Structure formats: structure tokens, C-alpha cells
Amino acid sequence: MRLSGLFTKTRKTVPSDETAKNAQLLIKAGFVNKEMAGVYTFLPLGLRVLNNISNIVREEMNKVGGQEILMPALQLKERYVTTGRWDDKVVDDWFKTKLVNGAELGLGFSHEENVATLMKEYLNSYRDLPILPYQIQTKFRNELRSKSGLMRGREFLMKDMYSFSISQKQHEEVYEKVQNAYFEVYKRLDIGDKTFITSASGGSFSKYSHEFQTLSDAGEDTIYLDRKKKIAINKEVFTDEVMDDLGLVREELEEVRAIEVGNIFSLGTKFSAPFALKVADEEGKAQTLIMGCYGIGISRLMGTIAELFSDEHGLVWPEAVAPAKIIICRLGEDPAVVEKADKLFKDLTGKDIAVLYDDRDLRTGEKFADADLLGIPYRVVVGQQNVDTQQLELKQRSHTTTKLVSYTELVNTIQKET
Amino acid sequence: MRLSGLFTKTRKTVPSDETAKNAQLLIKAGFVNKEMAGVYTFLPLGLRVLNNISNIVREEMNKVGGQEILMPALQLKERYVTTGRWDDKVVDDWFKTKLVNGAELGLGFSHEENVATLMKEYLNSYRDLPILPYQIQTKFRNELRSKSGLMRGREFLMKDMYSFSISQKQHEEVYEKVQNAYFEVYKRLDIGDKTFITSASGGSFSKYSHEFQTLSDAGEDTIYLDRKKKIAINKEVFTDEVMDDLGLVREELEEVRAIEVGNIFSLGTKFSAPFALKVADEEGKAQTLIMGCYGIGISRLMGTIAELFSDEHGLVWPEAVAPAKIIICRLGEDPAVVEKADKLFKDLTGKDIAVLYDDRDLRTGEKFADADLLGIPYRVVVGQQNVDTQQLELKQRSHTTTKLVSYTELVNTIQKET
Numbered sequence: 001m002r003l004s005g006l007f008t009k010t011r012k013t014v015p016s017d018e019t020a021k022n023a024q025l026l027i028k029a030g031f032v033n034k035e036m037a038g039v040y041t042f043l044p045l046g047l048r049v050l051n052n053i054s055n056i057v058r059e060e061m062n063k064v065g066g067q068e069i070l071m072p073a074l075q076l077k078e079r080y081v082t083t084g085r086w087d088d089k090v091v092d093d094w095f096k097t098k099l100v101n102g103a104e105l106g107l108g109f110s111h112e113e114n115v116a117t118l119m120k121e122y123l124n125s126y127r128d129l130p131i132l133p134y135q136i137q138t139k140f141r142n143e144l145r146s147k148s149g150l151m152r153g154r155e156f157l158m159k160d161m162y163s164f165s166i167s168q169k170q171h172e173e174v175y176e177k178v179q180n181a182y183f184e185v186y187k188r189l190d191i192g193d194k195t196f197i198t199s200a201s202g203g204s205f206s207k208y209s210h211e212f213q214t215l216s217d218a219g220e221d222t223i224y225l226d227r228k229k230k231i232a233i234n235k236e237v238f239t240d241e242v243m244d245d246l247g248l249v250r251e252e253l254e255e256v257r258a259i260e261v262g263n264i265f266s267l268g269t270k271f272s273a274p275f276a277l278k279v280a281d282e283e284g285k286a287q288t289l290i291m292g293c294y295g296i297g298i299s300r301l302m303g304t305i306a307e308l309f310s311d312e313h314g315l316v317w318p319e320a321v322a323p324a325k326i327i328i329c330r331l332g333e334d335p336a337v338v339e340k341a342d343k344l345f346k347d348l349t350g351k352d353i354a355v356l357y358d359d360r361d362l363r364t365g366e367k368f369a370d371a372d373l374l375g376i377p378y379r380v381v382v383g384q385q386n387v388d389t390q391q392l393e394l395k396q397r398s399h400t401t402t403k404l405v406s407y408t409e410l411v412n413t414i415q416k417e418t
Numbered sequence: 419m420r421l422s423g424l425f426t427k428t429r430k431t432v433p434s435d436e437t438a439k440n441a442q443l444l445i446k447a448g449f450v451n452k453e454m455a456g457v458y459t460f461l462p463l464g465l466r467v468l469n470n471i472s473n474i475v476r477e478e479m480n481k482v483g484g485q486e487i488l489m490p491a492l493q494l495k496e497r498y499v500t501t502g503r504w505d506d507k508v509v510d511d512w513f514k515t516k517l518v519n520g521a522e523l524g525l526g527f528s529h530e531e532n533v534a535t536l537m538k539e540y541l542n543s544y545r546d547l548p549i550l551p552y553q554i555q556t557k558f559r560n561e562l563r564s565k566s567g568l569m570r571g572r573e574f575l576m577k578d579m580y581s582f583s584i585s586q587k588q589h590e591e592v593y594e595k596v597q598n599a600y601f602e603v604y605k606r607l608d609i610g611d612k613t614f615i616t617s618a619s620g621g622s623f624s625k626y627s628h629e630f631q632t633l634s635d636a637g638e639d640t641i642y643l644d645r646k647k648k649i650a651i652n653k654e655v656f657t658d659e660v661m662d663d664l665g666l667v668r669e670e671l672e673e674v675r676a677i678e679v680g681n682i683f684s685l686g687t688k689f690s691a692p693f694a695l696k697v698a699d700e701e702g703k704a705q706t707l708i709m710g711c712y713g714i715g716i717s718r719l720m721g722t723i724a725e726l727f728s729d730e731h732g733l734v735w736p737e738a739v740a741p742a743k744i745i746i747c748r749l750g751e752d753p754a755v756v757e758k759a760d761k762l763f764k765d766l767t768g769k770d771i772a773v774l775y776d777d778r779d780l781r782t783g784e785k786f787a788d789a790d791l792l793g794i795p796y797r798v799v800v801g802q803q804n805v806d807t808q809q810l811e812l813k814q815r816s817h818t819t820t821k822l823v824s825y826t827e828l829v830n831t832i833q834k835e836t
Binding site for chain 2: 070
């Protein structure tokens with residue numbers, strides 16, 4: 001992608017009401033635009049990041065048997081009346097709307113009711129189980145306050161997966177498998193070492209749910225972390241009893257702030273019983289299905305990564321999610337320079353490497369500042385001094401030093417397994 | 419994908435209120451589930467079709483310089499008050515909702531206001547123009563009636579692109595380029611020969627807009643078509659004056675029903691003037707930008723293709739959008755048959771061919787009926803009689819005859835350029 005053709009530009013200022021670091025960085029770099037609190041437009045480079053995160057999540061869900069679907073945002077009132085979740089006193093962040101004929105509808109904040117009724121159409125026998133339908137879809141939550149940038153959206157992209165099992169035992173196997181898939185996701189996103197499974201409140205069908213909490217002072221949660229055992233307890237359930245349950249002792253725990261980047265929840269029959277979602281087991285006996293739900297906020301992850309990976313010059317994207325692997329900074333408009341830079345752009349693109357090409361008529365300082373602000377993992381310079389040599393000046397965004405490399409070394413460096 | 423693991427099943431019945439042929443076919447085959455009139459869930463195979471269509475549209479928009487973004491569904495009231503479109507008497511298919519604090523919001527039915535204000539952040543000079551931001555995003559329209567299946571959704575997937583130009587001349591060049599891109603899209607979707615550009619009402623800034631109308635008795639529009647000239651007039655503007663304008667004569671025109679599968683519209687300064695969206699031209703004079711908008715209903719296209727490509731046995735997907743290129747029907751559970759079918763599945767998948775593998779324990783007739791219902795372009799049979807021979811029985815969904823082919827011939831046939 002040539003920057004001369006990209007409509008976004010980097011910005012020096014952000015809206016005065018934007019106090020979250022992640023959103024400030026993303027707005028300055030032209031990755032998102034703020035529409036209102038908790039509602040953002042994803043611009044071309046930002047959408048690439050969002051899609052990269054979605055694809056990693058998708059691949060890991062598919063590996064454990066996830067089947068991708070797409071459910072609607074518009075939700076039928078009657079289903080939520082059935083489960084007791086229509087009332088605004090029960091669910092306080094509903095967005096509601098109406099059909100022309102006056103019938104009330106909700107905008108989906110989560111899809112348990114939807115997916116449970118869907119499964120009534122398709123599941124007949126224990127042989128169909130377990131199954132793991134999931135979607136990557138836009139959720140709506142009418143948050144009273146939304147001041148954490150992309151980390152607390154009123155409209156946001158979420159991966160929500162649901163499991164249906166014939167027995168508690170089968171459910172527990174699935175739950176553990178998905179838990180492992182979540183760790184894979186965070187590892188690939190380069191936040192694995194900062195992300196800890198955290199016991200949180202469980203509800204009526206299980207003692208605990210599990211959150212995945214990424215350490216950050218910008219987080220909205222407080223957790224008590226045992227760094228050696230790599231597990232934590234959310235403050236909301238932090239009691240002696242819970243510590244005992246988990247084999248943790250107060251002296252080993254550290255109070256830290258963290259961002260909830262995922263949660264998994266055993267739902268028992270909470271959403272299957274009201275819809276009489278049952279199938280015959282091996283003995284032919286009808287069993288109400290055991291459900292689980294498994295969420296990952298895709299846009300929240302983008303905010304989290306922006307929050308964690310930056311320095312005073314701007315964003316520093318991990319390679320797996322960066323909008324491009326490398327940015328070519330062309331210095332000057334000399335025909336020989338242009339020819340050399342054009343060729344490099346074409347060659348790298350031809351190798352299926354995602355490349356940004358700064359072919360704009362700007363000063364060197366501005367180009368380097370933009371390359372830093374955008375956070376592209378590698379920067380290569382093509383200027384007058386490179387025309388007659390085979391050497392190119394390569395710099396890693398996360399390093400301060402540059403090194404001279406041949407074209408082959410350049411390709412090998414940026415194509416290395418990440 | 420193994421059918422034994424897929425949670426959807428084909429169905430013999432559809433909801434009694436589902437009268438549209440496209441939705442009936444898609445529901446029976448397990449591609450979509452009806453949530454309410456005009457609102458569908460896309461199931462695993464249906465989502466594949468939807469994504470295939472999206473990707474074709476995306477590629478063609480990118481070829482003409484489209485830059486993909488993602489705008490939100492939640493819309494600020496104030497912008498629509500500015501353009502006069504907030505009033506339900508002006509726009510009668512709004513879904514509206516409210517923030518917790520009582521502020522009214524709309525759900526986007528189209529994004530002219532949104533994209534015009536967005537561009538104020540980024541456009542400074544005629545050098546930035548023309549630009550073509552677009553999104554593939556979920557739209558909400560509060561239709562009074564929604565009886566055409568996927569062809570008239572209350573919640574649906576749409577590609578909406580917007581152009582910004584410095585002059586009418588530049589706008590016209592862009593408009594023509596996008597028009598050509600639309601023809602490419604329909605050609606790749608195999609509906610090119612049935613799709614005609616059609617003059618329709620233009621609004622205050624241009625005499626006509628242009629629709630792309632695909633001939634079908636299920637269409638909601640009536641058009642007057644000159645088959646030789648390959649252009650048409652929508653009934654809503656069918657007058658002597660319009661015929662004169664277009665050089666058409668009544669005797670050459672045929673009255674036909676058609677489905678609107680796209681529209682392109684010159685907006686003039688209708689949405690740029692209210693927001694004072696202007697930049698300096700080459701003489702340094704501030705010019706209010708000329709806008710165009712370009713819509714394609716992605717889910718409507720899926721409905722249109724389903725409506726057009728079927729026979730009495732079910733769907734007959736064009737290869738470019740089919741959820742898989744080929745379906746392997748394994749007959750029986752004999753270990754040698756299983757081994758041979760498993761190997762074929764693995765080999766084809768390894769060649770990046772999208773394959774469905776019917777490894778279920780069902781009778782031959784049921785498998786063949788499902789393969790037909792699903793509409794997969796090629797069906798290959800692996801049964802007892804194939805174990806000791808190198809020949810495989812291949813059938814094209816759109817043909818009635820089968821032929822015996824070697825593995826190499828099979829691969830060549832289904833990998834041919836489509």
C-alpha cells in the first residue's frame with residue numbers, strides 16, 4: 001500500500017474527551033476515528049489490525065472444532081422474557097429498538113438465547129455432541145460510561161463461542177480444550193507472558209468462571225496474582241475460601257491491575273432448560289444440554305495491544321497483528337531513488353509480504369516520525385546513498401540501532417517465523 | 419469439512435411464513451436460519467457463501483482504488499438533523515435507540531453523513547482526491563414488510579462505497595470506473611448475462627441514478643429493457659422524456675421483473691455542503707466536494723443467486739461462490755472404502771481445494787439427495803466398486819451424467835480456471 005494513496009494521515013491532536021492512551025495512540029496514527037464515546041470507525045490500517053486479530057482467534061477456535069456462524073444483532077424480546085433477561089433491571093446495558101409495527105427488539109449484547117434456540121433446530125442425539133458454534137460479530141452494550149478507548153465499547157467486535165454437551169463430564173473436557181485455545185491466542189498476540197487465568201464469580205451453575213487478565217495499569221480490574229503458579233483471583237471473589245479452593249496463600253499474592261481479554265463460563269442448563277433444549281443420551285434418555293460460553297473482545301484486544309506496545313514515539317505492533325510487516329521510506333524524488341524504491345516495493349509485495357510504501361513528498365524527519373507513530377515492525381530506507389550500493393538500511397521498530405543488509409538478508413529477516 | 423462434524427442438517431420443512439424461494443432453498447440446505455422476517459442467521463456453509471461473495475466484491479473495489487474501512491452501526495442524531503434525514507417522515511425505515519442518558523441514536527441504514535464527517539478529518543487538498551472509502555458492514559432498515567427472504571432484509575450485509583471528488587469531471591470519471599467494477603462483480607458471480615444497468619430516479623443533483631437489475635420473476639422491480647442495447651429504465655421513471663434521453667424507443671422495450679443487485683448514485687454536494695466538506699483546488703479556491711455512493715447488498719446477492727441457480731433437487735451454486743468446490747460421497751463403512759475416501763479428502767484439501775466430505779453413516783440415496791440440495795458444483799463417489807480401480811465417478815451438479823475419471827483428471831477438472 002502506497003501512503004500517497006492512503007486517505008488517512010497521522011494527527012498531532014486527539015479529541016479533548018479522549019483520555020485513554022490506547023485510543024489516543026490509535027487516533028494519532030490514523031487507525032481509528034472516534035464517533036462517540038465507546039464507538040469508533042476502523043480506518044484502513046486499523047481494519048487490517050482488527051482482521052489480523054480476528055484471523056488468529058478464528059484459526060485457534062477452528063483448531064478445537066469451532067464452527068463459524070453469524071447471528072443477527074436484532075433480538076426477539078420473547079426469548080429474553082423466557083430467560084428473564086429482558087428486564088432492564090436484570091440486564092442494565094441493553095440497547096432496545098422497535099419494529100414499525102411497535103414490537104420491541106433488543107440489540108444483542110451476547111447470544112446465549114439466540115444460539116440455544118438455533119440448536120433446537122439441528123441437534124437430535126448425543127452423537128451430534130459436543131459442538132462449538134461461534135461468531136465474530138458486532139455487539140452492542142449501553143454502557144453508562146465508556147472512557148477506556150477501545151477497551152470498553154458501546155459497539156464492539158467480539159468472538160463469542162458456545163458449547164453444547166450431553167454431560168457435565170463432556171462439558172469439562174470441552175471447557176479445558178477451549179481454555180488451552182485461549183492461551184494459544186494470547187501467545188500468538190505476544191501478550192501470553194502477561195496474561196493469567198483468573199477465577200471470577202461463577203453464577204448459579206458453577207462456582208467460578210474464568211477470565212483471562214492481561215496485566216496493565218490501564219485495566220479496569222483488580223486481581224490477586226500468584227506469579228509462580230500463574231493463576232489469579234478477581235477482587236470480586238477474593239475471599240479466604242476462594243484462596244483455599246485454589247490452593248493459594250495471601251502472602252504469595254500480588255495486587256495488580258489488569259485488562260479482561262477473555263472469559264469462559266460454565267452455564268449449566270441456565271439457557272438450555274428454559275428452551276427445553278434436550279436430546280437423547282446413549283441410553284435413549286432425554287438430557288437437557290450443558291452449555292458453556294467463551295468470549296474474546298476482538299476490538300478490546302486491539303486496544304489492549306496498543307496500550308501495552310508503545311513508546312514515546314508511538315505504537316510498536318507485534319508482528320502477528322501489525323498492519324504491515326515493513327515500511328519503505330523513500331527519501332527524495334530522484335528518479336534513480338524512485339526506481340529503486342518502486343522495485344523494492346514490487347519485489348516484497350510479490351513475495352506476499354504486507355508492505356507500506358512511504359512514497360510521499362515529505363521531509364525525512366516527518367517520514368521517520370510517521371513510521372514510528374504507525375508502529376510498523378521494520379523500516380527500510382531507500383535514499384540517494386543506497387542507489388549505487390546493494391546495501392539497505394534496516395531498522396526494527398523496537399530497536400534503536402539500524403543495520404545495513406542485502407536484499408536477501410532483508411527478506412530473510414522479515415520472513416522469519418514469528 | 420466433514421459432514422459428520424457439521425452441526426447443521428438438511429431439512430424437509432421450512433417455517434410456514436417463509437414464502438420466498440431463495441430463503442426456502444437456503445433453509446432446507448442448512449445455509450441460513452430464519453430469526454424473524456428479514457433477519458437470518460448465517461450457518462457454517464451459508465457464511466462461506468456470504469464470505470465468497472464479499473471477497474469478490476472486495477477485490478473488485480480494491481482494483482479501482484477502494485480503501486476498506488468499518489464504520490459503526492450506531493449513528494449520532496445531530497448529523498442527520500443537519501442533513502434533514504432524522505425525521506421518520508423523511509426516512510421511514512429508521513431503527514432508533516437511546517443511550518442510557520436518554521440521547522437518541524439511529525442504527526445506520528446508509529452512511530453518507532458518517533463518511534462525510536469522517537473525511538473532514540483527513541482531506542486537505544485536491545491532491546488527496548479522488549478517494550473511494552468503502553465498507554462491508556451490517557445495515558439496519560425497519561421495513562414494514564419483509565417477504566422476499568434474503569432479498570429484503572431488516573438486518574443485512576452491504577458493501578457501501580463513497581467517492582469524493584474535487585470536480586464534476588473527476589466525479590464522472592470515478593463513477594464510470596466504479597460502474598465497470600460492478601459489471602466485473604456480476605460477471606464473476608455468474609449473473610453478468612442477466613444483469614442490466616438501469617436508469618432510475620436521480621434526486622436533486624443528478625437526473626438519474628443507476629441500478630443494476632438482474633432479471634428474475636422474484637424481483638420486486640419492474641424495468642423496461644432493451645436487450646440489444648443492454649440498458650433498461652426503471653418503471654418509476656419510465657416516461658417518453660427518459661426514453662428520448664437514453665435513445666430508446668418503446669417498441670424495442672420489454673417489460674420484465676428484476677432484482678436490484680446494486681445501485682450507484684451521484685450525490686453532488688447534498689451531503690458535503692451541510693458539513694462544509696471542502697478543500698482547496700489547484701487554484702487554491704475552496705471547493706465543496708462532489709460525492710457519489712455505490713451500494714451492493716451482499717446478502718441480497720446471496721439470495722439472488724439462490725433464487726436463480728436451482729432446480730427441483732435444490733441449489734446449484736456457481737463455482738465462484740459455492741461453499742465447497744466438490745463433495746465426496748463415501749458409500750458404506752468398509753475399511754478399504756473409508757481409507758480411500760479419507761485419502762482423497764486429505765489430498766484434495768492439501769491442494770487448497772474447498773471440499774465437503776460426506777462421511778456420515780447414511781444410505782446412498784440420502785447422500786446424493788443432500789449433495790444435490792447443498793448445490794456443490796462437483797460430486798465424486800467413493801464406494802466398494804472404486805476400491806480396486808483408479809477410476810472415480812464424477813458428476814457435475816448442473817449436469818445429469820456421470821463420468822469416470824482418474825485422480826489427476828479430477829483435480830484438473832475442478833481446478834480449471836473459473
